[in-house]
Amino acid sequence: MIPDAPAPSPSTGAAPSSSTGAAGSPAAAGVPVPPAGDAAASRPASPRTADIWRRWRGVLGVLAAMILIATATVLLSQPRPGGYLDPEATTPGGAHALVQLLRDQGVDVRPARTAGEARAQAVPGSLLLVGRTEFLAEESLLREIASLPGDRLLVEPVTQALQELAPGVSAGALTDVKSRAPECRIPAAVKAGTAMIGGISYNPPQGWTGCYNGSLISGTADGRTVTVLGSGEFMTNRRLAGDGDAALAMNLAGSRPVVVWLVPSVPQIQGSGERASLQDLLPAGIGWAALHLLVAALLVALWRGRRLGPVVAERLPVVVRASETAEGRGRLYRSRKARDRAAAALRSAALERIVPRLGLAGEITPAGVVAAVATRTGQDAQQAGAVLYGAAPLDDAGLVALAGDLDILERQVRDS
Numbered sequence: 001m002i003p004d005a006p007a008p009s010p011s012t013g014a015a016p017s018s019s020t021g022a023a024g025s026p027a028a029a030g031v032p033v034p035p036a037g038d039a040a041a042s043r044p045a046s047p048r049t050a051d052i053w054r055r056w057r058g059v060l061g062v063l064a065a066m067i068l069i070a071t072a073t074v075l076l077s078q079p080r081p082g083g084y085l086d087p088e089a090t091t092p093g094g095a096h097a098l099v100q101l102l103r104d105q106g107v108d109v110r111p112a113r114t115a116g117e118a119r120a121q122a123v124p125g126s127l128l129l130v131g132r133t134e135f136l137a138e139e140s141l142l143r144e145i146a147s148l149p150g151d152r153l154l155v156e157p158v159t160q161a162l163q164e165l166a167p168g169v170s171a172g173a174l175t176d177v178k179s180r181a182p183e184c185r186i187p188a189a190v191k192a193g194t195a196m197i198g199g200i201s202y203n204p205p206q207g208w209t210g211c212y213n214g215s216l217i218s219g220t221a222d223g224r225t226v227t228v229l230g231s232g233e234f235m236t237n238r239r240l241a242g243d244g245d246a247a248l249a250m251n252l253a254g255s256r257p258v259v260v261w262l263v264p265s266v267p268q269i270q271g272s273g274e275r276a277s278l279q280d281l282l283p284a285g286i287g288w289a290a291l292h293l294l295v296a297a298l299l300v301a302l303w304r305g306r307r308l309g310p311v312v313a314e315r316l317p318v319v320v321r322a323s324e325t326a327e328g329r330g331r332l333y334r335s336r337k338a339r340d341r342a343a344a345a346l347r348s349a350a351l352e353r354i355v356p357r358l359g360l361a362g363e364i365t366p367a368g369v370v371a372a373v374a375t376r377t378g379q380d381a382q383q384a385g386a387v388l389y390g391a392a393p394l395d396d397a398g399l400v401a402l403a404g405d406l407d408i409l410e411r412q413v414r415d416s
Contacts, residue, residue: 059301085131085155085232087111087261092238098249099261101240105250108258115141118262119148126150126258131232133161135264145262151225153252155232156199166226168205172214175201177231179243184211186218188251192244199231227252339399340392347388350406354413377412384409 083089087099088111099109112118115136122128128150136142142164154165162169177198182189189195189211201214208219215230234245235253253259333342355364358372366389373388374381387409393399 059304083132083263083265085235085263086265087263090237093236095235095237095261095263097237097240098235098246098253101246101250102254102259105254106257107254110258110260112260112262113264114268115144115262118260119144122148122150122260123258124149125256126260127153127253127256128260128262129153129155129253130157130161130165131155131263132265133157135267136161138268139164141268148260150258150260151256152227154226154228155235156230157228162228166228167221169208169217169228170203172201172203175199175213175215175230177233180212180215182211182216183213184209184216186211186216188255189216189248192248192251194243195245195248196234196239196243197229197231197248199229199233201230202228225255339394339396342399343392343402346403346406350410351388354410357413373409373413376416377409379409379412 084093086094086096087109088094088096090096099111102109110121112121118128126149128145128148130136130145130152133154133156136145137158137160139160142161146164152165154161157165159171162171175198177196179194179196180198181194182192184190186209195212197212197215199215202210202217203214204210204217204219208217210217216227218225218227220226229252233239234243235249240246240249329345330342333339333345351369354373355369358369358376360368360372366385370381370385370388373379373384377384387402387405393402
């Protein structure tokens with residue numbers, strides 16, 4: 001059987017060595033120490049790093065999630081080339097292929113994202129191509145665009161843009177986008193032949209000409225040629241190679257040596273030609289709502305993070321002798337026949353006392369400890385390694401012998 005006293009005694013290096021103090025100590029004698037006279041017990045314990053982390057990790061997690069969501073929203077909301085009829089987009093709905101064909105034919109294509117950019121690039125004798133007019137629905141912007149020089153090519157204009165940029169033209173029925181014959185005398189359409197067109201059909205004013213069942217109309221207004229398209233599908237990258245789409249697109253967009261290609265990708269600010277920022281698009285009361293949420297969050301943080309006062313030292317209900325604790329541990333090991341755990345506890349406690357005396361620094365390995373013990377005590381390294389890191393004893397006698405060897409080894413290190 002596993003003996004009671006040798007296994008956990010301080011001399012044999014038991015695991016609860018911190019509890020097995022000297023025989024003359026108050027704990028060993030069974031004399032309780034009054035908490036009121038103990039300065040260490042009465043002093044409030046300072047919060048540890050782990051406690052602070054547990055207290056604030058929820059708040060920090062919420063803040064990190066909010067930062068990630070805000071960053072993702074900003075990145076995803078940034079306009080990127082790839083929109084419908086975008087002159088730089090190589091996506092199926094973009095118009096990069098048409099722009100490249102026009103430039104190969106010597107046409108100067110000048111992309112513009114805002115009305116201000118279009119105004120800076122427009123010159124007399126140029127052609128102004130306007131698409132995505134839903135982003136230019138403000139009356140002041142449309143008046144600014146209407147004042148630009150040159151002819152106009154309007155692609156799927158909204159009602160406000162149609163009234164301002166093509167006076168007298170009204171929208172008619174909505175038709176399917178399909179391959180259609182021109183059935184008119186406009187040279188650009190007659191030369192191209194059939195094309196993938198449709199969408200909105202328009203009612204041309206007197207003196208205007210309609211083609212493709214009214215999906216393309218052209219005429220003169222205010223001394224300039226204005227062409228209105230009910231669909232720009234034939235101008236996109238995915239349709240340019242079909243029917244006479246490329247010919248029709250180049251005949252219409254390449255009718256002048258300079259083309260100002262105004263296709264905005266974001267809503268425009270009223271009264272200016274600049275892009276609308278995120279702040280401009282937010283409702284007027286969003287600032288007060290955000291302020292209220294911030295105040296509420298601060299109040300919740302103060303409520304959840306308030307201190308409950310210093311830690312109160314309490315008198316222990318029972319004072320247990322250190323020797324009784326060690327004996328209890330030994331009996332527990334013996335009842336479960338846990339010689340391996342008892343041996344591991346003895347060796348761990350012995351190493352905790354031996355390693356600081358060896359003065360080892362840096363990464364401590366079993367080989368380094370064994371070499372230092374052998375050098376310090378003059379013992380055989382293999383024998384010292386078997387005592388400190390060997391196999392678990394098979395019986396009680398082996399456990400008692402291990403305790404004695406650890407005690408001797410520890411004494412030699414201490415006295416050397």
